[in-house]
Amino acid sequence: MSTKSDYRRMEGSITLAPLSEQIGSQRLSSELLTLNFGPHHPATHGVLRLLVTLDGEIVQDVKPIIGYVHTGIEKTAEDKAYWKVIPVVERMDYLAYYFNALAFCGAVETLLECEVPKRAQYLRVIHLELNRIMSHLVWLGTSALDLGAMSMFWYCFREREQILDLFEMSSGQRMHTRYFQVGGVIEDIPIGFAEKVREFTRIMPGRVDQYNDLLRRNEILLQRLRGTCPLDERTLLELGVTGPLLRAAGNPWDLRKAAPYSSYEDFDFKIPVGTVGDNYDRFAVRIAEMKESVKIIDQALDGLPEGPYITEDRKIALPPRHELATSMEALIHHFKLVTEGFRVPPGEVYYAIESPRGELGCFVRSDGSAKPARVHMRDPSFVNLQATAPMTRGAYIADLIATLAMLDPILGGVDR
C-alpha cells in the first residue's frame, strides 16, 4: 500500500505528457491541462469535484470525485427501529424526500405484506407529484442560472415556495416531512388542503407556459443546449442511467407505468420522451413532465377515496391518539411501538420507484428483529453521474457546465 491516498493516485493516473501534432508545415505543441473543478463551485450543484483534463477548451476526460457530503445514513439506519429510519433516509436526496421515504416504506411494507389503504396511496401520489414538480423547479431554476437566465431562478423559486407551503400545511415541515409512514401516511390532510392544491394546479400549467415562452426558443439557450453532448440510448442503458436522461434519448422507461406502485395505474398521464438525447431533449422532457405531474395531482384529488389514511394493523401503525386515554390495549401497543418498534419477518426486498431523477430503489434486509439488518439505496443521481464523462468527452468546457446542469445530480443522494 503506498502512502498516497486514493485521490492522489487518481490524480496521478492522468497523463500530462505534452501532445505534439503537426498542423500544416508548423509544428505546434500543446499540453493537457488538468483543471480541478469544485468541490465548492456554484455550477457543480452541490459539493461535487470534477477533475477535468482539458486540451485547450476541449474536454478530454472528466473524473467525478464524490464523497464530500457522505453522511453514513445507510449505516445509521441499521441502528434504528424501522419507523425511526424514515426521517433519516429522507435526508439522502434532499430534493426528493417524499420519494426516499416511499422507497423505504414500500420496501418494508412488502416485507410485512401490509396492505396500504387506497386513500393513503392517493395522498402519497399527490405529495409525490408535488415533490416531483418542486424538484424539477429547483433543477430548472439553478440550471437556467448556469446558462445565464437570471429571472428563471426567481420564477421557479416562487412556485417552489407555493409547494413548500403546501407541504408545511399537510405535513408540518417544508422539507424532510416524515409524512409517509409504514402502512400509510401519519395524518390525514387538513381542511382546506385540497382547495389549496387545486389553486396550485390551476396556475401551474400557465406558469410552465411562461417558462417555455422565456426559454424554449431563446437563441442563447438553443445555442447552449441544442445538439450539445448527446449520448445514445444504448450507452445510457449500459451505464444504468434512468429517468429523464434516458427518456430524452427516446426510451420511454418510466416505472410509474412500467411497474406501477401506489395506484399509479389509476391515473392517465403521458410519458414525455425525446428523440436525440442531447441537452435540449433533457431540458424539454423535464419541462413536459411538470405538466404531466399536474394532471396526475388533479386526477388524484378528483378520485380521492374516503377511508383510513393508515393501515389499521395495530402491530404496525400507532393507535389513534384519542384511544390512548381510554383503552389500555391501545396504550400497550403505543408503548411497544414507540420503544421497540414493530418486528419485520426475515427476508430481503428491493423496491423501486420513479424519482425525479430516475429509478430510486431501496434494498432492505431484515433478520426478524425490529431494526433493519441492511438498508441500501440505489440512488439515481449516483448512477447517472457516471454518464458525465461519456457525454462530455470532446465537448467544450462551457458545454460541460450545461451538461452537468441537465444531468441534475443531487450530491446528498450520490454520497448518502
Add this chain to the structure above:
Amino acid sequence: MRLAVERWDPGEDQIEVQRAPEPGVAGGAYRAFGETLRGLKTTFARVIEGVHTIQYPEQKVAVYPRFRGRHKLHRFEDSDLEKCVGCSLCAAACPADCIRVVAAENTPELRISAGERYAAVYEINMSRCIFCGYCEVACPFDAITMGHDYELSDYNRGDLIFTKEMLLAEPLDQTPLRAQGE
C-alpha cells in the same frame, strides 16, 4: 458484441417532446430579436402580479398550525402541575437521540407532576434535533408538543441545549399563525 436495445413500449402513453429549431442560420437572427422580445414581454407582464417577497426580520412568515418548530412542555392549566411524568418515551422515539430525561419520584411535600414521577432533568439538544416531531407523537400525556417558533439561532452551542425551564416558559415573541383558509 453489443446487444440490440430492447425497448419497453407504453403504446399510446408516450408523447414526443417538441424539438427546437436549429440555432444560428436565418432563424437565429429572427429569434435573437423576436424571442428575446417575447421573453421580455413575459418578464414585464409579471410586474402586475405584485411583490412576492417579504421583508423578513421586520415581517415574520406566518406558519401553518401543523408547523413543527421549537418544542413546548406543558402544565395543567388548573393545578399548575407539569404534565410530563418522566416516562422517557419521547427519548426512546427520538431518531436523533437528543432528548435526555432523568426521572425522580414525587413526594407529598414536593409535588411537581400529576403522576407518580416527574422529570427532574429534561433537556433537548436543539442543535441535534431534526424537528421530526416523533417526541410529540410518542408522548402519551401530551406533555410535549411542537411549537411554532423557528428563530432558534444562538452564539454558543451550549445555549442550544434547552432545559426544562426554557421549554416550559412561553417564548418571548409569538410566531404568527396562519388563519384557516389563508
